[in-house]
Amino acid sequence: MRLFTPEAMRAADAQAVELGYPSLLLMEAAGRAVAEAARAAWPEAESYAVVAGKGNNGGDGLVAARWLHLWGREVRVYAPEGHRGDAALARAALAAHLEIEPLEAVDLREADVVVDALFGTGLTRPLEGAWAELAERINAADRPVVAVDVPSGLPYAPHVRADLTVALAGLKPDHVFYPGRSACGRIQLAPIGLPPALLEPRELPELLDPETMRALLPSRPGHAHKGSVGRVLVVGGAAEYTGAPALAALGAYRAGAGLVTVAYPSDARVDPPLEAVRLPVSRWQDARLFEAKAEALAVGMGGGSGGGAAARAALKLKKPTVLDADALYPEVVKAYAAAAVPTVITPHPGEAARLLETGVGTVVQDPLGSACELARRFRTTAVLKGGPTVLCEPGRAAVNTTGNPAMATGGAGDVLSGAIAAFLAAGLAPWDAARLGVYLHGLAGDHLGRIGLTAHELAEALPVVREKLELGYLRPYWEAGLLSPR
Ligand SMILES: NC(=O)C1=CN([C@@H]2O[C@H](COP(=O)(O)OP(=O)(O)OC[C@H]3O[C@@H](n4cnc5c(N)ncnc54)[C@H](O)[C@@H]3O)[C@@H](O)[C@H]2O)[C@@H](O)CC1
Ligand SMILES: Nc1ncnc2c1ncn2[C@@H]1O[C@H](COP(=O)(O)OP(=O)(O)O)[C@@H](O)[C@H]1O
Numbered sequence: 001m002r003l004f005t006p007e008a009m010r011a012a013d014a015q016a017v018e019l020g021y022p023s024l025l026l027m028e029a030a031g032r033a034v035a036e037a038a039r040a041a042w043p044e045a046e047s048y049a050v051v052a053g054k055g056n057n058g059g060d061g062l063v064a065a066r067w068l069h070l071w072g073r074e075v076r077v078y079a080p081e082g083h084r085g086d087a088a089l090a091r092a093a094l095a096a097h098l099e100i101e102p103l104e105a106v107d108l109r110e111a112d113v114v115v116d117a118l119f120g121t122g123l124t125r126p127l128e129g130a131w132a133e134l135a136e137r138i139n140a141a142d143r144p145v146v147a148v149d150v151p152s153g154l155p156y157a158p159h160v161r162a163d164l165t166v167a168l169a170g171l172k173p174d175h176v177f178y179p180g181r182s183a184c185g186r187i188q189l190a191p192i193g194l195p196p197a198l199l200e201p202r203e204l205p206e207l208l209d210p211e212t213m214r215a216l217l218p219s220r221p222g223h224a225h226k227g228s229v230g231r232v233l234v235v236g237g238a239a240e241y242t243g244a245p246a247l248a249a250l251g252a253y254r255a256g257a258g259l260v261t262v263a264y265p266s267d268a269r270v271d272p273p274l275e276a277v278r279l280p281v282s283r284w285q286d287a288r289l290f291e292a293k294a295e296a297l298a299v300g301m302g303g304g305s306g307g308g309a310a311a312r313a314a315l316k317l318k319k320p321t322v323l324d325a326d327a328l329y330p331e332v333v334k335a336y337a338a339a340a341v342p343t344v345i346t347p348h349p350g351e352a353a354r355l356l357e358t359g360v361g362t363v364v365q366d367p368l369g370s371a372c373e374l375a376r377r378f379r380t381t382a383v384l385k386g387g388p389t390v391l392c393e394p395g396r397a398a399v400n401t402t403g404n405p406a407m408a409t410g411g412a413g414d415v416l417s418g419a420i421a422a423f424l425a426a427g428l429a430p431w432d433a434a435r436l437g438v439y440l441h442g443l444a445g446d447h448l449g450r451i452g453l454t455a456h457e458l459a460e461a462l463p464v465v466r467e468k469l470e471l472g473y474l475r476p477y478w479e480a481g482l483l484s485p486r
């Protein structure tokens with residue numbers, strides 16, 4: 001599954017038409033899918049109000065109105081004059097059944113469900129005047145709302161707030177990034193008949209889905225032993241940050257590492273999990289660090305001001321490495337790239353801004369662009385944490401589809417670094433280890449769900465969600481089924 005920009009979606013549509021696929025069929029499939037989704041979501045609903053705009057989004061709404069009417073529902077349709085192309089045909093088909101009232105007549109009082117078909121991906125500027133008023137009226141009506149493709153008005157304000165959004169053909173930024181995603185309510189993807197080859201353009205970011213992530217899970221053969229399934233060396237800790245390396249070690253074990261060693265300054269009271277090998281060092285150049293048995297490293301968790309020195313020492317092992325937190329300085333990450341050590345960097349927006357020498361606001365405004373700039377500038381696999389986390393390495397990008405704001409809690413990132421290192425140690429390429437680690441970590445957060453979860457619990461939940469993934473129990477959120485009546 002890919003994340004489409006509106007332009008990429010239009011290009012896919014246009015390609016389908018070039019291939020001889022009639023665009024009216026797309027609109028018919030779209031409108032019918034909306035009607036079906038609404039009917040399934042609110043089976044008791046008898047009366048519908050369809051509020052349609054002038055463009056193709058409106059056309060989809062007119063098709064939905066026709067089907068709802070054919071299924072015996074009471075339907076009032078409000079639309080302006082002046083439809084063109086396919087939307088004009090959809091209007092003619094509907095007019096054979098129903099009277100279409102002007103938008104000025106909109107009355108939502110009798111509607112059990114409102115269909116929002118004012119604007120879709122063709123919106124180029126914020127709603128104003130009568131359009132803005134219509135969106136506000138839909139919200140104020142306090143009726144269940146199903147949005148056609150996207151809630152009208154997004155990505156700007158004001159916009160409609162929907163209970164269910166039927167995403168047509170592919171997912172677009174407002175189905176994935178906030179605040180748009182909150183305005184969508186539940187999201188259901190409707191395949192509307194575009195040839196499948198047009199729906200997987202490699203240049204678009206991948207949306208992490210359970211099927212793809214399941215295929216990445218390292219297998220564990222019957223003759224496995226703790227030295228064969230991936231050993232991780234965690235390097236971090238400082239006087240004031242004693243928990244971070246311990247949480248990374250826990251994350252690594254809970255993601256399946258066979259053995260975890262924790263190297264930390266001997267004057268810091270780091271307390272690794274009982275299962276870990278302890279490696280207190282009086283200086284980072286201690287020879288024992290370079291002899292540690294590990295296939296991958298997690299470096300920088302709670303390193304404080306010594307994080308850079310720890311990372312430079314750890315570089316000498318020349319093993320695949322996750323660089324986090326106090327290892328995330330431009331000179332350090334550049335040194336890893338120059339040494340051609342496979343790396344995954346896991347900054348939060350503040351650390352990303354430090355690496356890119358820009359403001360946090362710039363990073364947050366364009367997470368995908370920022371992650372890709374990190375990947376390009378530092379020749380690395382970049383994981384930019386947040387809601388949602390985005391990933392990039394030169395030539396490809398991905399957006400995570402798991403996780404929730406309850407995960408905004410101290411130490412959650414340390415657990416993630418440990419988990420990614422475990423997958424690196426198990427032999428996964430950085431891109432695969434990063435995607436799988438991020439996906440499972442978010443899944444653990446979703447499994448726990450509640451505000452107040454702790455990083456420790458996130459780690460503990462990793463085996464549970466891994467098993468669910470392995471057994472094929474998971475569906476992506478855009479196939480998550482339907483609403484019950486509210
Ligand atoms: N593959 C797909 O995704 C398909 C998409 N279709 C539908 O087509 C929609 C896109 O249709 P369109 O490109 O016609 O665009 P819309 O229907 O979203 O709206 C475009 C119209 O609104 C006007 N407009 C833009 N911003 C405005 C503003 N702030 N105030 C007032 N008017 C404004 C434009 O000039 C244009 O007339 C999708 O969202 C989807 O619903 C379907 O018909 C079938 C296929
Ligand atoms: N709103 C959110 N939605 C989804 N995931 C989130 C959200 N807020 C935080 N997270 C996740 O929680 C983790 C927090 O990591 P980080 O900021 O490094 O915390 P710490 O440094 O305390 O470990 C990241 O994996 C991040 O993606």
Ligand SMILES: [K+]
Pocket residue numbers: 057116117118119120147148149150151152
């Ligand atoms: K809409």
